[in-house]
Amino acid sequence: xxANHKIIFSGPVGAGKTTAxxxxxxxxxxxxxxxxxxxxxxxxxxxxVALDYGAIxxxxxxxxxLYGTPGQKRFDFMWEILTNGGIGLLLLIDGxxxxxxxxxxxxxxxxxxxxxxxxxxxxxxxxxINKQYNLEDYQKVxxxxxxxxxxxxxxxxxxxxxxxxxxTLLYTLDPKxxx
Amino acid sequence: xxxxxxxxxxxxNNLDDTTKNTLNFFFGSGLCDKAELQSKSNNxxxxxxxxxxxxxKQVLSNLKNNSQYAIIFHNQSSxxxxxxxxxxxxxPVKAALLKQQINTIRLQLQETKTEQTTLVxxxxxxxETLLQKTTNHALYEDAFKQAIAEIDEKQLTxxxxxxxxxxxxxEDEDRRLTQEIEQEIINxxxxxxxxxxxxxxxxxxxxDDTLLKPKEKQEDINxxxxxxxxxxxxxxxxxxxxNKEPTENLKSETTGFSLKTRNKSSSSQKSHLSAALKGxxxxxxxxxxxxxxxxxxNKDINPNNPKELEKVYLTPKKYIxxxxxxxxxxxxxxxxDTHLKTLFGSFLFEYKxxxxxxxxxxxxxxxxxxxxxxxxxxxxxxxxxxxxKNIKPNTVDAESLIWEAAIIASKGRIPRDxxxxxxxxxxxxxxxxxxxxFRYVVQITATWATHHLSLxxxxxxxxxxxxxxxxxxxxxxxxxxxxxxxxTKKSKTSFTKKRRAVFSKxxxxxxxx
Numbered sequence: 001x002x003a004n005h006k007i008i009f010s011g012p013v014g015a016g017k018t019t020a021x022x023x024x025x026x027x028x029x030x031x032x033x034x035x036x037x038x039x040x041x042x043x044x045x046x047x048x049v050a051l052d053y054g055a056i057x058x059x060x061x062x063x064x065x066l067y068g069t070p071g072q073k074r075f076d077f078m079w080e081i082l083t084n085g086g087i088g089l090l091l092l093i094d095g096x097x098x099x100x101x102x103x104x105x106x107x108x109x110x111x112x113x114x115x116x117x118x119x120x121x122x123x124x125x126x127x128x129i130n131k132q133y134n135l136e137d138y139q140k141v142x143x144x145x146x147x148x149x150x151x152x153x154x155x156x157x158x159x160x161x162x163x164x165x166x167x168t169l170l171y172t173l174d175p176k177x178x179x
Numbered sequence: 180x181x182x183x184x185x186x187x188x189x190x191x192n193n194l195d196d197t198t199k200n201t202l203n204f205f206f207g208s209g210l211c212d213k214a215e216l217q218s219k220s221n222n223x224x225x226x227x228x229x230x231x232x233x234x235x236k237q238v239l240s241n242l243k244n245n246s247q248y249a250i251i252f253h254n255q256s257s258x259x260x261x262x263x264x265x266x267x268x269x270x271p272v273k274a275a276l277l278k279q280q281i282n283t284i285r286l287q288l289q290e291t292k293t294e295q296t297t298l299v300x301x302x303x304x305x306x307e308t309l310l311q312k313t314t315n316h317a318l319y320e321d322a323f324k325q326a327i328a329e330i331d332e333k334q335l336t337x338x339x340x341x342x343x344x345x346x347x348x349x350e351d352e353d354r355r356l357t358q359e360i361e362q363e364i365i366n367x368x369x370x371x372x373x374x375x376x377x378x379x380x381x382x383x384x385x386x387d388d389t390l391l392k393p394k395e396k397q398e399d400i401n402x403x404x405x406x407x408x409x410x411x412x413x414x415x416x417x418x419x420x421x422n423k424e425p426t427e428n429l430k431s432e433t434t435g436f437s438l439k440t441r442n443k444s445s446s447s448q449k450s451h452l453s454a455a456l457k458g459x460x461x462x463x464x465x466x467x468x469x470x471x472x473x474x475x476x477n478k479d480i481n482p483n484n485p486k487e488l489e490k491v492y493l494t495p496k497k498y499i500x501x502x503x504x505x506x507x508x509x510x511x512x513x514x515x516d517t518h519l520k521t522l523f524g525s526f527l528f529e530y531k532x533x534x535x536x537x538x539x540x541x542x543x544x545x546x547x548x549x550x551x552x553x554x555x556x557x558x559x560x561x562x563x564x565x566x567x568k569n570i571k572p573n574t575v576d577a578e579s580l581i582w583e584a585a586i587i588a589s590k591g592r593i594p595r596d597x598x599x600x601x602x603x604x605x606x607x608x609x610x611x612x613x614x615x616x617f618r619y620v621v622q623i624t625a626t627w628a629t630h631h632l633s634l635x636x637x638x639x640x641x642x643x644x645x646x647x648x649x650x651x652x653x654x655x656x657x658x659x660x661x662x663x664x665x666x667t668k669k670s671k672t673s674f675t676k677k678r679r680a681v682f683s684k685x686x687x688x689x690x691x692x
Contacts, residue, residue, distance in 0.1 A: 005678070056689075058681075059684070062681065087678070087682075139608075146628070148607065148608050148627075148628040148629075149608065151607075152612045154612055155612075160612075168611075168621055171624075171625035173682065174676070174677070174678070175625045175640075177683050
């Protein structure tokens, strides 16, 4: 039986989780989107309610599942289910949101147990649109000492940027990976 | 034959495809702009011949009957050929040596023609007089641009050559390069006016002479008309009448030799070279060149050997990245814009936007990043909102510029007195989506982000050449992302092997895509 490998994408509503998964998935992304009915509708028309799903298919047909969590806090019961057995967390934060720092704190706290067992890479999106904070401001939020949490300014549409996040995640889990 | 206001004409005689392709690249890519390839060998100045291909011996015998020159490639096992117009190079051919021989031949031909011209015209005007007249009227900027172009070209040639031969870039070489660069600049600016490169020539700036280390003596000229092996090309200089290449260019361009003109247009040559380049570039060589471009080619050293240790040290204050970092640090601490004034021009750091303004061309900027000439530079605070109103210079993110300058300056070296055995302490993770990255960068950073390891231990643990680790550390140090810590911490050196195989496959998949 093949092992189940999955990478988790999380972050607040509108951070670009679905876009990020689409940018690196080898299969068409499965989305569970519904019309937004709460405060989310101010941000976008539809939103993820259960999960987004994509996959990287390796040469030997092994699937690396890419799961995107719903962004709303009221769906947080889904987070634990989705993270179970995951390789690590890619956390996307909308940099144009005035609450970006608070969001970063909240998600780091919410996924604390998972992060402690695995690893996390933070991507700040939409910095070029309406940057609310500099990267240094986000870095101050992260804990001092080891491990130093990787944090990048990324474009969720860019395969290169999201691939860099995945590469970073894997190397922080095991720096001795050889290709 | 060539008119020496134009390029030396070179033909390739029955070389194998790999050599042909490499030479097509060499002559077509600007690495050797004193010569160009001709498809037919009838009326060329120089023939390039591979001695190992027997049928070329016929060409050799033909050469004796006319005044054409030949550059012979031969194996180490075969004996070099000797002759008045014959130059030999042992394979594998070094780019710099080939270029040097091309220049030598060009000068020899030029000298011959000079004698002829002098006899015919009975002119009393010496070359030196003409040269003096020319240089007196030359503008600093033109001369400087030419110097930069020559230096950059030399540097590139050396880089390519170093990669091929796997030579060690060390302090000696650094020193030699420094002297060469200094001499080039002194040659070009000593007669000319000075112009502020940032002020668009409107306001001359008095440069601080201390920024340029004075050269004590004109270097002796090594006249080596016939080189029979590839020994120590770094100690050889281009053969001139007391001047190095840039001045020689001026000389040849201003003495007005009356020689035969070429019928072939240069455009046909360009298309020939372009066509050759399309399918012929040696990818491996290019990849090696790219890697070398960032991290150099230093071999791993034994940290217990002081002599070897010396090879991997650089003095940061000689390089622009150090002064840029200081200017940015000052600006941030004072919350003000800063002005960095150097020999080559100015940089302005705008505190609010975190941008650096300059008006250097990319070639000039690369030279500036590389040059170990910045013994000191002045940094001054500017009144807020004063800079950049009436100028349209280039802008670049401060961190990106410092990072890239630190990499280019480092080439596998670290600041003097950096401990190789103290652990690396990482403060923040560099924003790699906005910075220049090279091979192993993420892997090394991840190691320091999760483990306390020294520079040497990092190389050992990851089995990565030290030059990659040293280059990255120098860049991270420059932007204050990491430092070595003199407090020995407990190092978690065990690496989990869990899922390593699948991680490896994922990475391969990502890189392949």
